[in-house]
Amino acid sequence: MGVVDGFMNFLERLGGKTIEVTEKPMRRIPQGKSVQERLRALKQLQKEVEKESFEDEREKQMEEMLEWRKREMQSSFSDRLAEALLRYFKGPITSLTNSLKGLDQDLYRANINTPKEKYVATMVVVSVFAAFFLMITGYLLFLSFENILLLGFLGFVGGFMYMRQYPKMVWRRRVMEVERALPYALRHMASLLSAGVGVAESMLSVAKADYGPISEEFELVLMDMRTGSSFEDAMTRFEQKMDSESVSRVVKQMLRAVKFGGNLADIMYKMAEDFSFEYRMKLVEYVQKVNGVSFIYMFLTIVTPTMFVVGILAGSVMAQGLIMPPSTIAIMLLLAFPALSLIIINMIKKGEPR
Known part of the structure; x- marks a missing residue:
């Protein structure tokens, strides 16, 4: 009984406090006064309420502005x-x-x-x-x-x-990275298909793995399928987006196997081996080309600027004065030769096998 009485007393105090809080604004109105005095008190109370609402709205605007500034500072x-x-x-x-x-x-x-x-x-x-x-x-x-x-x-x-x-x-860099990771992703999918996992589930496993852009692209394909696209349409869009011969071969084999049946796991194992062999052959050819271009690169970036400076000094001594303005010499040494060096490096980089 003591516990029940204590709980009832707590509820009574809580109810009394609630009534006191709700009636607090009403107590500002004077009791027993004339109608004019009570109207003035009501107007004053209305002004106080409007002032509190204005302050609340201003605080809300300040919070929104601070949040906007925070987002602005996070952007580059x-x-x-x-x-x-x-x-x-x-x-x-x-x-x-x-x-x-x-x-x-x-x-x-x-x-x-x-x-x-x-x-x-x-x-x-x-x-x-x-x-x-x-x-x-x-x-x-x-x-x-x-x-x-x-x-x-x-x-x-x-x-x-x-x-x-x-x-x-x-886009070209992403395609190159997708083609490089393609053999590993195909082996990953083939191992899952051999264990009885479906094609979509194997693609989801590749998407969750760390294969770089190909994992991102597989995730986009799965998102496309979740929004209502068929497997064939999603894979076709992926093929068109990549515009790669290797990716096109993989997509066509997957669609053919899904549509007409076949051992897709063995097909993927075979394609992974073919891609690995082709990449090794391209790498051997690339190394041979780089060995030939390296001599030309050293000559154009080291020997040629040295010969240029020596020629300018020799000609200036013979002519007893600079045969070329200093600004032109500075442009040749600071811009022309470094630009030539970057062009050769870019050509070597473009020739790197995918």
Whole structure:
């Protein structure tokens, strides 16, 4: 009984406190006064309530602003500049975006989840920075005003063209990484298929494994299937996205085996072995080519600049004065020869087997 009485007393105190809190605003109204005094008190109470509501709304706005600033600080500086440029120059950016054909497909293939307009704004920002950097370089090299402007124009055009080709470069790199990981992913799937696991489940296992871009692409294929696409349609879109001969062979074999039946595990084992053998043969050929190009690279990047400096010094001594302006010499040594070196490295890199 003591416990029941104590619990009832607690409920009574709780109810009394609740009534006291709810009636607290009403106690501000004077009792036993005239109608005018009570109306003035009601107006004052209304002003206090509106003031409290305004303060609550202001605090909510401040919290939203702080949250927005937090998200802004987490994004990169180039993204913030691109968003600002898109906000104030949306019309010209949209017109420029419409003139760039195939950009949306390139962004899709490169798996770059950025709207076209925002990416074009980023292209403009990068181009402006490239132009500014080259103009500062020309100023430090004491070039003429016309040459500085020319460098700025070339920097803007070069930066814009690079950013336009960037999605294609990302896509090619992803295709190369997918082709490299393809034998390992096929062996993974074949082992699961041999154990009686289905094709979709084996693809899910590859997607959860760490095979790089091919795991990401398999995850996208499975997401496409979850949204209602058939296995054939999802795999066909994957084949078109990669646009690779090796991927096309794998997709066709998988669709043929699923549609007409067959031992898909053995087929995948065989394709994995074929891809590994082809890669080894390409690697041997690549090493032989690099051995031949290495001599040319050393000659153009080490011997040629040395001969250039020696020739300039010898000619200047004979002519009793510089035969070439210092700015031209600086451009040749700081820009031309390093650019030639980068071109050769890029050619060697492009020849690397997939």
